[in-house]
Amino acid sequence: MAFIKVADLAELPEGRGVLLERAGHAIALFNAGGGRVYATSPLCPHEDGPLADGWLEGDAVVCPWHGFDFDLATGGCRVDENLSIAVYTTRVVDATVEVDLP
């Protein structure tokens, strides 16, 4: 586990996602505003929808394909408790977003 610089905070649209590849990992990165940034695995476990094309509703990301939403803190799906996504710890250092990747 190590924090990797992935983006400048100013590059991330608020309330939306961005798909990135860093250090061999594809991640979906979300700017929730107020310096809060979340990082998740990029594919929805329902039918592999692109989570980075989804949007934020409160503390959840909504998949653009069928609307399943996932808690950004736990990764748990609020529609189907058997589904979950990976969530990664993030931090903002001098306006740069870093993600703790496995």
Ligand code: FES
């Ligand atoms: S693929 Fe994400 S909700 Fe269906």
